[in-house]
Amino acid sequence: MSDTFDLNQAWDAIVIGTGMGGATLGHALARAGRRVLFLDKGPASPDLVGRYAEDAFPRAEAPQPAHRAILARAGRYADQLADRSTPRTQRFIPFIGAGAGGSSALYGMALERFFPSDFAAAEHYAAPPGASLPPRWPVSYAELAPYYDAAEALYRVRGSADPLRADGPREHLMAPPSLTPAAIEMSAHLASRGLHPYRLPQACEFVDGCTGCQGYLCRRACKNDSRRICLEPALREHGAQLLDACDVVALEADRARVTGVVCERHGERMTLCAPLVVLAAGALETPRILLASRCADWPQGLANDSGLVGRFLMRHHIDLYLVEPKLGRPFDNRQKEIAFNDFYLKDGNKLGSVQSFGRLPPAATLAASLADDLRQGPVPLAAPLFSLARPFVTPVLRQLVERRYILATTLEDFPYADNRVVPGKDARLDIEYRLHPGDRERIAAMRAAMKDVLAGYGYKLIKQAENNQRIAHACGTCRFGDDPATSVLDRDNRAHGLANLYVVDSAFFPSSGGTNPSLTIAANALRVAARLLAQA
Numbered sequence: 001m002s003d004t005f006d007l008n009q010a011w012d013a014i015v016i017g018t019g020m021g022g023a024t025l026g027h028a029l030a031r032a033g034r035r036v037l038f039l040d041k042g043p044a045s046p047d048l049v050g051r052y053a054e055d056a057f058p059r060a061e062a063p064q065p066a067h068r069a070i071l072a073r074a075g076r077y078a079d080q081l082a083d084r085s086t087p088r089t090q091r092f093i094p095f096i097g098a099g100a101g102g103s104s105a106l107y108g109m110a111l112e113r114f115f116p117s118d119f120a121a122a123e124h125y126a127a128p129p130g131a132s133l134p135p136r137w138p139v140s141y142a143e144l145a146p147y148y149d150a151a152e153a154l155y156r157v158r159g160s161a162d163p164l165r166a167d168g169p170r171e172h173l174m175a176p177p178s179l180t181p182a183a184i185e186m187s188a189h190l191a192s193r194g195l196h197p198y199r200l201p202q203a204c205e206f207v208d209g210c211t212g213c214q215g216y217l218c219r220r221a222c223k224n225d226s227r228r229i230c231l232e233p234a235l236r237e238h239g240a241q242l243l244d245a246c247d248v249v250a251l252e253a254d255r256a257r258v259t260g261v262v263c264e265r266h267g268e269r270m271t272l273c274a275p276l277v278v279l280a281a282g283a284l285e286t287p288r289i290l291l292a293s294r295c296a297d298w299p300q301g302l303a304n305d306s307g308l309v310g311r312f313l314m315r316h317h318i319d320l321y322l323v324e325p326k327l328g329r330p331f332d333n334r335q336k337e338i339a340f341n342d343f344y345l346k347d348g349n350k351l352g353s354v355q356s357f358g359r360l361p362p363a364a365t366l367a368a369s370l371a372d373d374l375r376q377g378p379v380p381l382a383a384p385l386f387s388l389a390r391p392f393v394t395p396v397l398r399q400l401v402e403r404r405y406i407l408a409t410t411l412e413d414f415p416y417a418d419n420r421v422v423p424g425k426d427a428r429l430d431i432e433y434r435l436h437p438g439d440r441e442r443i444a445a446m447r448a449a450m451k452d453v454l455a456g457y458g459y460k461l462i463k464q465a466e467n468n469q470r471i472a473h474a475c476g477t478c479r480f481g482d483d484p485a486t487s488v489l490d491r492d493n494r495a496h497g498l499a500n501l502y503v504v505d506s507a508f509f510p511s512s513g514g515t516n517p518s519l520t521i522a523a524n525a526l527r528v529a530a531r532l533l534a535q536a
Contacts, residue, residue, distance in 0.1 A: 013276040019102025021504035022280030027230035028529035030238035042099025044244035046075040050219035075099040082427035101227030108214035111519040116141040128438020131414035138491035147523040159201030183337040255297040283474040283507040303495035312415035314476040314512040317465035322404035352514030357406035412514040475506035
């Protein structure tokens with residue numbers, strides 16, 4: 001798919017990354033007749049589908065060199081990050097996508113809108129001390145609403161409207177399948193507590209045998225990710241091309257424009273050119289590329305006159321609640337089904353959303369993850385002891401995987417200038433990320449609220465909110481805004497000072513919202529594409 005064209009041919013646009021932002025925008029441009037070249041660090045056709053990459057790892061406690069190749073075959077990012085947030089540096093590979101579809105190829109298909117309050121924080125809630133939360137986004141909810149509609153239709157979203165939202169029912173949402181017995185029980189319990197559960201909107205076809213495929217590539221024509229919905233139609237029907245296994249090293253530029261995209265592919269370095277360059281490599285990789293693109297005209301890094309590229313790194317604070325239903329019989333827990341937003345904005349305090357999570361990874365995968373957490377933790381010598389206990393721990397984990405209904409809380413993160421990502425010293429990327437006191441208070445408040453909600457049920461809380469290795473929904477590292485001194489991009493996602501560089505992944509978020517970011521990324525990509533086409 002990637003080697004059948006001349007690299008010297010003329011392109012109207014180069015799109016770096018094929019996730020929700022890049023593929024959605026690139027598809028819109030290609031459909032309008034623009035010649036689009038997609039670049040992706042990962043493979044065009046990863047072949048390890050229908051299961052977690054970890055299931056194919058060599059069975060040993062320490063990571064093996066073969067792991068990177070296996071992760072790549074599963075559409076997973078395979079490079080190591082260094083977390084330098086504490087005196088003891090921790091190294092890990094984040095659970096994000098690399099390859100056709102980006103992280104959307106792995107996602108759980110929940111496509112939720114942000115709330116109107118997310119776009120106008122100053123009117124609804126205050127950030128904790130030290131956070132740099134803009135009073136409002138440079139675009140409003142009303143401006144993005146028609147693109148939310150278009151993105152939901154494009155990705156064939158099934159679900160129901162949230163009764164707490166003022167915009168009411170959305171007729172274009174397709175009908176989801178019936179709730180499972182455990183979801184019926186949990187939904188009734190939530191309603192009895194005065195909450196407002198509804199059907200979680202999902203970009204899923206729910207074909208026979210659908211298992212949810214959260215965290216791994218779907219083997220059926222079921223998961224409506226950006227590869228299936230946008231990338232493949234752009235390649236098949238609209239003349240776009242994809243260059244996979246293509247690692248973007250840097251961008252070349254003069255003071256006013258990007259003049260070249262410097263890439264490495266199979267050991268060969270090349271420079272590609274187009275009048276329009278779109279960065280959509282993800283909120284971790286996009287700032288790395290910009291900061292690695294220092295030159296005489298941009299001594300701090302490309303688009304970095306403000307000094308903010310890579311700063312304001314946000315990640316949602318996510319906890320898992322493993323609830324034991326009262327059904328008294330086996331049940332299906334593979335699907336995400338319900339959600340509620342009663343704690344999204346509570347008494348002026350911004351918390352977030354609650355959703356059913358689907359099934360946890362297999363017990364063996366969880367055991368390997370626990371072993372790695374011990375190696376990276378404050379007592380690494382405990383890891384060998386865990387190896388001895390593993391045969392006894394695995395059956396317990398299997399019970400949790402198969403016999404618990406899981407709820408996930410997604411708590412809004414706030415932007416702090418000292419939380420950031422930079423090119424790595426001895427890893428691909430370095431991150432510095434620390435929770436601030438106000439955030440710890442909000443995490444505690446959400447946990448207290450959930451304890452009250454689940455009164456009468458047995459459950460286990462898996463605390464992940466404080467764990468930097470669970471870098472869920474990274475965003476904010478190239479925020480957009482109206483003032484070039486306090487933002488990296490303008491309201492149309494164009495880099496300040498550069499006429500032809502746009503960023504459309506979650507790096508543009510000035511705040512993280514309290515729910516899944518994918519639909520907002522896709523809707524904004526459609527908005528930016530419309531602006532580009534109107535200008536042309």
